[in-house]
Amino acid sequence: MIKLGKTQFEINRVGFGGIPIQRITKEETKKLIQKCKEEGINFIDTARGYTVSEEYIGYSIKEDKDYWIIATKSMSRDYNSMKNDIETSLKNLGRDYIDLYQIHNLKEDEYEKIFSENGAYKALEEAKKEGKIREIGITSHSVSSIEKGLEYDKFSTIQFPYNIVENQGEKALIKAKEKNIGTIIMKPLAGGALDNAKLALKYILSKEFVDVVIPGMDNINQVIENVKVGNEKNVLTESEMNEINKIKNELGSRFCRRCGYCLPCTENINIPMQFLLEGYYSRYNLKEWALDRYNSLGNGASTCTKCGACERKCPYNLPIRDMLKEVAKKLEG
Structure with a gap:
């Protein structure tokens, strides 16, 4: 167990990513999350935008809801929309509070809006004072957005993609760790592009600036294997480094790191x-x-x-x- 940045959350370094449960049933999700608890996982990440994910998770944790550290997130940028999303998340998750509420996929040019009088951050601050959320964080796919977020003393965590072929956020993640801001790693398998899940997780967990990695899981075998990696001493061998370099070379020529340097597009394509x-x-x-x-x-x-x-x-x-x-x-x- 480690402490997630400046928060008081004691968590397993391997968490549960809630995207894939959209493709399984509510009952299958419950069994999956029960297995996570048996294996020592206690951090769950979901989002308002993941269709049934919050509801399935709420259903699955209702007997032991206080065991879990739950993170969710919203794409809302204004006060009223964020306020409504917080209430919806509380209802879906069946809890009186949410441990970590994140502004989802925040872009560099949106900070002024979220910090405005009618911005989303005001709703989050109010909810925190009311005890409805405990911490506020941000997620992004843009390095420049995360770097800008680190300039403010307003966020307890950042969530960013990091894996064998996506290391563009490494300096920002290191800076966050130095500032005692929790680092949550998404896309550990590069959106499914990496086949060797064990090596991919070991690579991430070998980094001291990583607090928790949240692989998406939709079956019990994945839970068992992922926790096993988390419990091992994650020091990469020479042969593993050779394999990592091979993967980088093979995927590098046709793999988008989402750095955003290609933008803006002349046709406004994201x-x-x-x-x-x-x-x-x-x-x-x-x-x-x-x-x-x-x-x-x-x-x-x-x-x-x-x-x-x-x-x-x-x-x-x-x-x-x-x-x-x-x-x-x-x-x-």
């Missing part, structure tokens, strides 16, 4: 989000959810005019135009 949702569609088996979110974005991959501006800005030299074509074929075809 390029990183195209690849993120394609991953959920193709590798997470969340086709309907991914399609709903994709269709809500506005300009999709097929609106690309192949101008090449994005590729000239990409630090990883990705063939973005070809990759967008593949996204359009899968998600629009």
Whole structure:
């Protein structure tokens, strides 16, 4: 067990990511979460945007709700919407309080809005004073957004993707650790792109700046294997480092790190989000959810005019135009 940053939460370094339970039943979720408790997991991450996830989790923890450290999050940016989302989350989770409430997928240009008189942060502060939430955090896929968040003394945790092929946030995560801000790692398998889950988790847990990693799980074998990695001494061997370097080389030429340097797109396509949702569609088996979110974005991959501006800005030299074509074929075809 470790303490999550400056919070008082004592948690297992392996937590439970609540995205995949959208594809199993409520009863299967309950059995899964009971197994998590048996194996020592006590941190659960979910979100308002994960359809039935909050409800399934609330149903699964009602007999032992005080055992769990529950984190959820909302895309709301204004006061009233966030206030409503907090109440909905409390109802769904069946609790009087939520341990960690996060502003979900926060972008660099949204801080002024969330801190305004009518902003989401005001609703979170009020809820904290009322005892409805205990801590406030942020999540993002943008390094610049996380870096900006670290400039404020307002957040207890940050949540960011980090894995074998996505290390663009490493400096920000190290800085957060130095400031005693809790570090929560999402996308440990790079959205399903990494096959060797044991090595992927071991790589993350070998980093001292990581507090907790939250792999998505939808079956009991995954729980057992993930906890086993967490209980081991996570020191990488030479052969494991060689395997990691091999994976980086193989995936590096066609894998989006969501750094955002390709933006803005001349056609206002949210390029990183195209690849993120394609991953959920193709590798997470969340086709309907991914399609709903994709269709809500506005300009999709097929609106690309192949101008090449994005590729000239990409630090990883990705063939973005070809990759967008593949996204359009899968998600629009």
